[in-house]
Amino acid sequence: MTSLSNTTVISQFSALESLQMPQITKFKIGLCQLSVTSDKNMNLAHARNSIEVAAKHGATLVVLPEMWNCPYSTDYFEKFAEDFDYKDSSPSFSMLSEVALGNRITIVGGSMPERRKNGQLYNTCCVFGPDGNLKAKHSKVHLFDVYLPGDISFKESDNFASGDQPTIVNTDVGCIGIGICHDIRFPELAMLYRARGAHLICYPGAFNMSTGEALWELEQRARQLYVATCSPSRDSIGSYMIWGHSTVVGPSGKIIATSGHEETVVIAEINYSMIQQQREIVPLEKQRREVYRFVDVYEQKP
Numbered sequence: 698m699t700s701l702s703n704t705t706v707i708s709q710f711s712a713l714e715s716l717q718m719p720q721i722t723k724f725k726i727g728l729c730q731l732s733v734t735s736d737k738n739m740n741l742a743h744a745r746n747s748i749e750v751a752a753k754h755g756a757t758l759v760v761l762p763e764m765w766n767c768p769y770s771t772d773y774f775e776k777f778a779e780d781f782d783y784k785d786s787s788p789s790f791s792m793l794s795e796v797a798l799g800n801r802i803t804i805v806g807g808s809m810p811e812r813r814k815n816g817q818l819y820n821t822c823c824v825f826g827p828d829g830n831l832k833a834k835h836s837k838v839h840l841f842d843v844y845l846p847g848d849i850s851f852k853e854s855d856n857f858a859s860g861d862q863p864t865i866v867n868t869d870v871g872c873i874g875i876g877i878c879h880d881i882r883f884p885e886l887a888m889l890y891r892a893r894g895a896h897l898i899c900y901p902g903a904f905n906m907s908t909g910e911a912l913w914e915l916e917q918r919a920r921q922l923y924v925a926t927c928s929p930s931r932d933s934i935g936s937y938m939i940w941g942h943s944t945v946v947g948p949s950g951k952i953i954a955t956s957g958h959e960e961t962v963v964i965a966e967i968n969y970s971m972i973q974q975q976r977e978i979v980p981l982e983k984q985r986r987e988v989y990r991f992v993d994v995y996e997q998k999p
C-alpha cells in the first residue's frame with residue numbers, strides 16, 4: 698500500500714504490472730450471430746458453415762451465441778441436451794472440435810444444454826483450441842430467473858443447475874474470461890477476470906427485447922479490456938424475443954464492431970496493446986482506494 702498526499706491507494710493489485718502480453722497481440726475475431734431452429738442437425742450445419750465463413754475472413758477466434766444448437770426455450774433444453782464426455786453422444790461437441798482443428802482456430806463455443814452423469818443439466822460453454830482439443834468448460838453461474846411484469850417470465854433454474862466456477866483460459870489468442878449472458882450483469886465476475894490478467898471477456902448471450910435495449914451494450918463498456926458478446930439472431934424460434942446486437946468493445950469503451958438483430962457474421966480487429974495504453978491514460982488500478990478494500994459489499998447492516 699502507498700500513500701499519495703492524503704490519498705491511500707492499493708498498489709498490490711496493479712493489473713498494469715501483472716498484465717502479461719500473449720505472443721499474438723493482434724488478430725481478427727468473428728462473432729456468428731446465428732438463426733436457431735428446432736432442427737438440431739440444421740443448427741449444426743448452419744453453425745459449421747458460419748464458423749467457416751468467419752475463418753475465411755481471417756478470424757482466428759470465433760465466438761458462437763448462447764444456445765446456438767437449441768432454441769432458447771425451456772421447452773427444448775431437456776430434449777436437446779448432450780453428454781460431452783462421450784464423443785459419440787455429442788454431435789455438437791464433436792462438430793466444434795472438428796471445425797476448430799480443420800481451420801486451426803480457437804472457438805468459444807457459445808453455449809449448449811449439457812447433461813452430466815448426475816442427470817443434471819447445465820448451460821455450458823466449451824472452448825476449443827486450434828488442435829481441436831477442449832481447453833475449458835464454463836457452466837452459466839447466474840441463471841436467468843426473472844419475472845418482468847407485463848413482459849416476460851423465464852426460469853432457467855427449472856431446467857438447469859448453476860455452475861460454481863469462474864472460467865479463465867489461456868489460449869493462442871490471449872487470456873479469455875468466459876461468462877454466459879446473465880453472468881454479464883455481475884461486474885464482480887468481470888473484475889475477477891481482470892484481476893487475473895484477462896485480455897478479453899467473451900459472453901455468449903441471448904438478451905431479450907426490453908433488458909436488451911436497456912442494458913446489453915452498457916454492461917459491456919466499462920471493463921478496460923476487450924469484451925465480445927454473441928447472440929442468436931431475432932428470428933430464432935420460440936416466444937422469447939431475442940435482442941441480437943452481437944458486439945465487440947475495446948478497452949476505452951468504444952464499440953469496435955456490432956450488428957443489428959439479423960443473422961450475420963461480425964468480424965473485428967483486436968489489438969491487445971490498446972489495453973495497456975488505455976490503462977496508462979486512465980490508471981484505475983493505481984487509483985483504487987482503501988475505502989472499499991475491506992468492505993464486504995453484501996454485508997448486512999445491523
Ligand SMILES: NC(=O)CCC(=O)C(=O)O
Nearest residue numbers: 841878879903904905908
Ligand atoms: N439468457 C439470459 O441470461 C438473458 C439475460 C437477460 O436478458 C438479462 O436481462 O439479464
